[in-house]
Amino acid sequence: xxxxxxxxxxxxxxxxxxxxxxxxxxxxxxxSVLSLVPxxxxxxxxxxxxxxxxxxxxPHYAMIIYKDRCIDCERCIEACRQTNNVPTYGWRNxxxxxxxxxxxxxxxxxxxxxxxxxQCNRPPCVRVCPTKATYKDKKxxxxxxxxxxxxxxxxxxxxxxxxxRYYNGESQAVDKCDxxxxxxxxxxxxxxxxxxxxxxGALLFGDLADQKSEFYKLLHxxxxxxxxxxPERGSMPNVFYLQG
Amino acid sequence: xxxxRKIFLLFLLLPGLLGIxxxxxxxxxxxxxxxxxKPVRAVIFEHKFHLGxxxxxxxxxxxxxxxxxxxxxxxxxxxxxSFNQGKYCGKCHNGTLAFSVNTKCNWCHIGVQGxxxxxxxxxxxx
Numbered sequence: 001x002x003x004x005x006x007x008x009x010x011x012x013x014x015x016x017x018x019x020x021x022x023x024x025x026x027x028x029x030x031x032s033v034l035s036l037v038p039x040x041x042x043x044x045x046x047x048x049x050x051x052x053x054x055x056x057x058x059p060h061y062a063m064i065i066y067k068d069r070c071i072d073c074e075r076c077i078e079a080c081r082q083t084n085n086v087p088t089y090g091w092r093n094x095x096x097x098x099x100x101x102x103x104x105x106x107x108x109x110x111x112x113x114x115x116x117x118x119q120c121n122r123p124p125c126v127r128v129c130p131t132k133a134t135y136k137d138k139k140x141x142x143x144x145x146x147x148x149x150x151x152x153x154x155x156x157x158x159x160x161x162x163x164x165r166y167y168n169g170e171s172q173a174v175d176k177c178d179x180x181x182x183x184x185x186x187x188x189x190x191x192x193x194x195x196x197x198x199x200x201g202a203l204l205f206g207d208l209a210d211q212k213s214e215f216y217k218l219l220h221x222x223x224x225x226x227x228x229x230x231p232e233r234g235s236m237p238n239v240f241y242l243q244g
Numbered sequence: 245x246x247x248x249r250k251i252f253l254l255f256l257l258l259p260g261l262l263g264i265x266x267x268x269x270x271x272x273x274x275x276x277x278x279x280x281x282k283p284v285r286a287v288i289f290e291h292k293f294h295l296g297x298x299x300x301x302x303x304x305x306x307x308x309x310x311x312x313x314x315x316x317x318x319x320x321x322x323x324x325x326s327f328n329q330g331k332y333c334g335k336c337h338n339g340t341l342a343f344s345v346n347t348k349c350n351w352c353h354i355g356v357q358g359x360x361x362x363x364x365x366x367x368x369x370x
Contacts, residue, residue, distance in 0.1 A: 068349065069349060070349075070350075071284065071349050071353035071355055072350075072353070072355020072356055072358065073284045073285055073353075073355065074355070075284075095356075097355060097357045097358070100350070108354050108361075108362060109351055110350055110354055110357070110358050111350055112350065199284060
């Protein structure tokens with residue numbers, strides 16, 4: 001083949017070249033257009049339904065939160081601080097609040113949402129931990145921390161969908177709620193500090209593996225709407241929110 | 245130039261004047277919101293939502309509540325339990341006169357965060 005000057009490309013060759021380019025871009029554009037079309041089997045999931053009913057641990061600790069009962073007295077937070085030595089800059093549980101609009105004359109009406117670690121069945125924090133410092137307890141399913149292994153990379157804090165972790169400067173490790181396992185449950189107590197301190201009965205702690213307990217029945221009433229936080233993350237949380 | 249300065253001064257004074265006006269409105273209804281922090285922090289009571297055609301001062305004072313704001317807080321039976329039995333707020337908030345005390349918790353319970361917000365709001369920082 002002879003080398004040709006740019007101006008001397010034959011018409012046919014130019015056409016072939018352009019056609020090839022069109023085909024390649026066509027494939028790419030077509031692909032991206034197709035991906036914008038909604039999936040044919042778009043499935044919607046009832047909130048929490050994917051989680052309820054599967055309790056792989058013995059005992060399977062969980063928490064039920066009646067969200068309308070919370071009055072943000074923050075006794076749960078104080079109790080947690082005292083029990084687990086949580087510093088002032090950290091948190092193991094929190095109460096989210098926002099102004100409720102459009103119901104009554106008063107400007108001050110707020111609604112509250114107590115949040116804590118959801119002790120997920122598929123915890124994203126455990127998945128990302130490079131040193132296996134955070135792990136899912138094989139017996140009771142509590143997501144726990146091994147503080148000596150923690151290198152403070154905070155990957156778990158970024159991966160947590162519930163913002164339930166903080167870095168503790170004293171222990172130089174990430175700290176999180178463990179359903180009071182270290183301070184209470186393993187010493188034979190049956191309730192967490194926060195649930196015990198709640199004056200409104202908004203927080204309830206119990207074992208879902210025990211199918212005869214009142215706790216189990218609360219969650220398994222017919223027609224009970226069960227909500228969980230961020231179900232789309234697929235973490236299968238063990239903190240359930242009920243109305244009323 | 246002098247006019248400009250006058251306008252500037254007016255703008256400086258205006259917020260202060262508005263504050264005085266707002267305060268006098270509040271005084272008409274027996275002061276601004278009353279916040280109870282015992283036994284649970286924090287519960288709001290506002291006269292302006294309670295005074296109206298049906299209720300005057302005598303409806304609550306001095307039988308149900310002492311006239312001094314926040315004095316009931318010191319009593320031991322100032323709890324939700326006694327409200328349910330028809331004492332204090334529960335006398336009207338019984339489900340027939342007004343919504344019952346065992347519903348709509350956060351209509352009165354504004355919480356720690358609500359209390360903080362209110363304090364800032366009152367100070368005008370918001």
